[in-house]
Amino acid sequence: MGQYWKTTVQVASIAAFGLLTACGGSAGPENEAKTSADERPANTSTLADRGEAAKADTASGPINAFSFEATGAELSNPVPSPEELIPAGGCNGESQIGLSFHRGxxxxxxxxxxxxxxxAVVAPGExxxxxxxxxxxxNGVERPPNLPEDSPARVARRFMGADGVTLTLETHxxxxRERxxxxxxxxxxxxxxxxxxxxxxxxFDVNQSCGVK
Structure with a gap:
């Protein structure tokens, strides 16, 4: 299918991912923190072991900490560090949160x-x-199965969920002075x-918020 040629694939995939961040805004002030490592089951893939938590005023980027685990699927790549990730989207206190993190x-x-x-809408500080x-x-990229092996075209190896998926906001x-x-x-x-x-x-731990109180 011609739609899978490189330029088209990239634009289409970015547009699809943009659906998750359409309500967002830009990142806020920059601080740094890190998550602590812990033991994980042998059948669990992990994308983060970030060391001791740092003080919130040691700024280095918009993402303070990020960790990821997947059980049931093998990770295609090692963990991206918070410094490698680029955030997109956000919220303004009168909208849903639409936020993403990507590398590469x-x-x-x-x-x-x-x-x-x-x-639902998430209010400031909620x-x-x-x-x-x-x-x-x-989870990485792959050659579309209907194209020849020497094709340079790639599409995201994409997983999606809508039933029973949740966000727990512990800090907001x-x-x-601080977001x-x-x-x-x-x-x-x-x-x-x-x-x-x-x-x-x-x-995730990021330096942004849904609006300001």
């Missing part, structure tokens, strides 16, 4: 992305458990066009 280009083998959209409209994980600071959200994404996702599925958990 969608035509590269190292492509990684996680994105989500909440079902915390708790929020059902998600969508949870998405791009929305003041003029920060820390939360955990959890849910069951299925790979497009296959029977492959995974249970994923992602923790």
């Amino acid at each position: 280009d969608m035509t590269e083998s190292r492509w990684f992305a996680v994105g989500f959209t909440t079902k 915390t708790g458990v929020f059902p998600l409209q969508a949870l998405q994980w791009d 600071i929305a003041t003029s 920060r959200m820390a939360g955990t994404l959890q849910g069951h996702v299925k790979r497009f066009g296959t029977d492959e599925a995974a249970d994923i958990t992602a923790h």
Whole structure:
């Protein structure tokens, strides 16, 4: 199918991922923190072991910490560090949260992305458990199966979930002096066009908030 040629694939995939971040804004002030490593089951793939937590005023980037685990699917690439990830989207206090984190280009083998959209509006400073409209994980890229082996075209190896997927916001600071959200994404996702599925958990800590109180 001609639609899978490189340029078209990249634009189409970015547009699809943009559906998860359409409500968002830009990242807020920059701080740094890191998650602590822990033991994980042998059948669980992990995308993060980030060391001791740092003080929130040691700025280095918009993402303080990020970790990811997938049970049931093998990770295509090592963990991206918070410094490698690029955030997109956000919220303004009168909208859903639409936020994503990605590394690399969608035509590269190292492509990684996680994105989500909440079902409900999240107010400034609000915390708790929020059902998600969508949870998405791009686990690397692959050649479209209908193209020849020497084709340079690539599409995201994409998993999606909508039933029972949640965001738990543990921290949500929305003041003029500090903007920060820390939360955990959890849910069951299925790979497009296959029977492959995974249970994923992602923790993020970013320097942005849903508006300001």
